[in-house]
Amino acid sequence: MCFVVDSCKFYADRSPRLFVAIAHPFAIAIVIGCTMFLVLTEMLFVVPTMFGAESLAYKIYWMLAVYISYNIFANLLAVYCTDTSVDGLTQEQRSPKPEEARLWHRCDLCKMLVPILALQTVPMLHS
Structure with a gap:
């Protein structure tokens, strides 16, 4: 296997x-x-x-x-x-709320601001 x-x-x-x-x-x-x-x-x-x-x-x-x-x-x-990618989110959902800003990071692959969970679960699929 x-x-x-x-x-x-x-x-x-x-x-x-x-x-x-x-x-x-x-x-x-x-x-x-x-x-x-x-x-x-x-x-x-x-x-x-x-x-x-x-x-x-x-x-x-x-x-x-x-x-x-x-x-x-x-x-x-x-x-x-x-569509589970960041592109499928509305414009309001693409930016973090002030209290959640520390949980968001810039993706190395797609150069977008994404939640940390998106990076941990499927790093190769969000683009």
Whole structure:
């Protein structure tokens, strides 16, 4: 596993924008694929074996599976479409309040004033 992490870090440091452009859709495809596989395996093979395909419990499990799957995919889409960069902030949010000014620093990468938490969480992604 260290080889994968080291390789990802190497390519992310070398070309951050290209790495994000490739890694994010790939990661989302893995999440969607695994979620669909697990839900369908559970609902088509495991649950009918436990309860029978004509039982009320089976129908309730299907409704619950659809509801949970919808929540997973809707939240994934919301997270994917949300701009978390400093550019996504309003002009008022881009400058610190006087009592929070000590928590803000100038980013070396994007040359913008950013909160310290933004620098600690994802230093290569805010631009």
